[in-house]
Amino acid sequence: MQTPQSPDMRRSQAIEDYCKAIFTLQSRGDGAVSTNALAERLSITPGSVSAMLRKLAELGLTEHVPYRGVTLTEQGRAVALEVIRHHRLIELFLAETLEMPWDQVHQEAEVLEHVISEDLERLIAAKLGDPRIDPHGDPIPSAELEFSEVSTQSLDSLEAGQGGVFVRVSDSDPEMLRYLSARGIAPGDRLQVLERQPFEGPLLVSFEGTDQTIGGQLARAMRVELTGETRLTDETRLTGEVRRA
Amino acid sequence: MQTPQSPDMRRSQAIEDYCKAIFTLQSRGDGAVSTNALAERLSITPGSVSAMLRKLAELGLTEHVPYRGVTLTEQGRAVALEVIRHHRLIELFLAETLEMPWDQVHQEAEVLEHVISEDLERLIAAKLGDPRIDPHGDPIPSAELEFSEVSTQSLDSLEAGQGGVFVRVSDSDPEMLRYLSARGIAPGDRLQVLERQPFEGPLLVSFEGTDQTIGGQLARAMRVELTGETRLTDETRLTGEVRRA
DNA sequence: AAAAGTTTTTTGGCATGCCATAAGATATTT
DNA sequence: AAATATCTTATGGCATGCCAAAAAACTTTT
Numbered sequence: 001m002q003t004p005q006s007p008d009m010r011r012s013q014a015i016e017d018y019c020k021a022i023f024t025l026q027s028r029g030d031g032a033v034s035t036n037a038l039a040e041r042l043s044i045t046p047g048s049v050s051a052m053l054r055k056l057a058e059l060g061l062t063e064h065v066p067y068r069g070v071t072l073t074e075q076g077r078a079v080a081l082e083v084i085r086h087h088r089l090i091e092l093f094l095a096e097t098l099e100m101p102w103d104q105v106h107q108e109a110e111v112l113e114h115v116i117s118e119d120l121e122r123l124i125a126a127k128l129g130d131p132r133i134d135p136h137g138d139p140i141p142s143a144e145l146e147f148s149e150v151s152t153q154s155l156d157s158l159e160a161g162q163g164g165v166f167v168r169v170s171d172s173d174p175e176m177l178r179y180l181s182a183r184g185i186a187p188g189d190r191l192q193v194l195e196r197q198p199f200e201g202p203l204l205v206s207f208e209g210t211d212q213t214i215g216g217q218l219a220r221a222m223r224v225e226l227t228g229e230t231r232l233t234d235e236t237r238l239t240g241e242v243r244r245a
Numbered sequence: 246m247q248t249p250q251s252p253d254m255r256r257s258q259a260i261e262d263y264c265k266a267i268f269t270l271q272s273r274g275d276g277a278v279s280t281n282a283l284a285e286r287l288s289i290t291p292g293s294v295s296a297m298l299r300k301l302a303e304l305g306l307t308e309h310v311p312y313r314g315v316t317l318t319e320q321g322r323a324v325a326l327e328v329i330r331h332h333r334l335i336e337l338f339l340a341e342t343l344e345m346p347w348d349q350v351h352q353e354a355e356v357l358e359h360v361i362s363e364d365l366e367r368l369i370a371a372k373l374g375d376p377r378i379d380p381h382g383d384p385i386p387s388a389e390l391e392f393s394e395v396s397t398q399s400l401d402s403l404e405a406g407q408g409g410v411f412v413r414v415s416d417s418d419p420e421m422l423r424y425l426s427a428r429g430i431a432p433g434d435r436l437q438v439l440e441r442q443p444f445e446g447p448l449l450v451s452f453e454g455t456d457q458t459i460g461g462q463l464a465r466a467m468r469v470e471l472t473g474e475t476r477l478t479d480e481t482r483l484t485g486e487v488r489r490a
Numbered sequence: 491a492a493a494a495g496t497t498t499t500t501t502g503g504c505a506t507g508c509c510a511t512a513a514g515a516t517a518t519t520t
Numbered sequence: 521a522a523a524t525a526t527c528t529t530a531t532g533g534c535a536t537g538c539c540a541a542a543a544a545a546c547t548t549t550t
Contacts, residue, residue, distance in 0.1 A: 012507070012508085014507075014508065014509090034526075034527085035526075035527055035528085036525090036526060036527080044508090044509065044510085045509075045510060045511075046526075046527065046528085047509085047510070047511070047512085047527090047528075047529080047530095048508075048509050048510065049527095050527065050528050050529080051508085051509085051528090051529085052508080052509090054528095055507090066516085066527075066528070067515090067516060067517065067526075067527055067528080068517095094365070094368075097342065097372075098365070098368040098369065098372060099368070100364070100365070100368055104364065107362075108361075108362055108364075108365055111360045112357070112360060112361075115356050115357060115360055116353075116357075117352075117353055119345070119349065119353075120339070120343070120345070120353055123339075123343040123344070123345055124343065127342075127343060257535075257536085259535080259536065259537090279498075279499090280498070280499060280500090281497085281498060281499080289536095289537070289538085290537080290538065290539075291498075291499065291500085292499085292500075292501085292502095292537090292538075292539075292540090293536075293537055293538070294499095295499060295500055295501085296500090296501090296536085296537090297536080297537095299500095300535095311499070311500075311544085312498070312499060312500090312544065312545060312546095
């Protein structure tokens with residue numbers, strides 16, 4: 001009576017998740033994505049990934065050189081961008097229209113992104129005024145899947161003296177979101193690293209108005225768009241003296 | 246690392262669909278639901294249904310007497326009602342908040358009903374003001390899964406002279422919804438059957454203000470809550486003369 | 491009521507999607 | 521080249537569906 005599972009089986013949820021994960025990993029470390037990295041990201045075993053990569057390649061979504069890693073084709077990139085667009089539109093929609101707490105929208109979007117129709121996507125985008133940025137500060141691909149990639153780096157990678165705009169935090173950790181929110185930190189805030197403690201210690205960071213000590217996973221998850229300016233003198237850097245914006 | 250498919254496998258989409266279908270069929274024809282009826286409803290083969298019913302029984306969602314049909318347990322009924330609540334809340338939400346066309350919401354809800362969280366359900370319900378009726382005129386189970394079943398019958402089953410309120414139409418057929426909508430007919434309208442043509446012919450039905458000729462599948466899909474009043478005289482019934490409300 | 495036919499249900503074999511484990515293959519580092 | 525890290529290749533399992541054939545139950549005929 002009707003085709004079994006999905007009408008278009010080139011697009012299961014698992015496949016979309018793989019494309020998304022490859023895309024994200026690809027834009028961090030450049031070049032091909034390793035099987036292991038992918039496995040870790042998706043919380044499955046490398047063996048499973050390996051099998052799936054064969055399928056993705058057959059479908060024309062990726063190019064996979066054995067033992068060398070995988071990259072997305074144009075087609076695969078389109079799949080990834082569409083899912084990411086869905087994800088971020090949904091996050092914003094849930095937060096704005098339904099007032100869902102900021103730290104909860106990701107989890108919900110993770111499922112919904114695979115399930116909404118193109119029509120619903122359009123309606124949501126229209127309702128929100130075709131936004132380009134989601135509540136975590138991530139850019140939202142346009143309907144035509146254009147994507148303005150802003151090159152960011154983790155807060156943890158900054159040197160003392162470097163500053164920029166805190167654009168987003170990995171959206172997958174509600175704990176972090178809650179924590180940052182409670183500390184009054186939000187995407188869009190300008191920041192500057194005042195001091196780095198040695199031995200992988202925390203950073204002293206000046207946000208608009210307040211100074212905060214941030215380290216560990218948090219510093220690694222927070223993404224910063226560099227502005228390049230150095231505003232600290234050698235002296236202040238050495239003493240750790242604080243400079244207000 | 247993690248349980249394979251669904252975190253709570255007592256609740257896959259397929260399982261929810263079975264419960265919903267059994268519930269619906271059970272409230273139409275009373276008593277147990279036959280394997281075949283279920284198979285037809287779900288557009289799968291009886292063989293597949295048979296296998297699945299064993300699993301449902303193991304999970305405590307149904308009681309299945311071989312060759313005698315299946316009924317829902319309390320637990321199964323709860324699953325069905327929850328999914329139905331999701332479905333109808335989503336339909337209403339899409340129609341009201343996102344202005345999705347009336348004839349499209351069902352299809353979208355059919356998928357979303359299985360994936361929204363309890364939290365999202367609450368937010369949607371709150372946004373809509375905890376409604377009790379969905380856009381098709383179907384009642385929405387409460388958060389506590391109380392369900393006010395209104396006994397309805399198909400328009401086709403009415404005799405000339407009988408009247409009532411058109412409460413809903415099977416929501417699964419967008420064509421019908423479009424058609425009715427174009428004809429200016431909507432759930433909530435009062436109606437009265439003026440005349441039945443013999444040989445399974447169409448009915449002449451008076452809606453608020455206008456008279457319509459309705460037959461075939463349409464008359465069978467439209468559900469009416471009887472009011473019991475007979476407003477036509479013998480004479481008008483015979484002549485088919487129209488009486489306005 | 492027994493026999494025969496029809497319908498409904500179950501059984502058994504098979505396919506697909508996706509993941510796991512274990513063992514072997516290849517790269518990289520030392 | 522040996523050790524280590526990384527990747528692939530079986531192989532197996534689970535969920536869900538299909539089809540075809542066997543079995544059970546109802547119906548009709550005799």
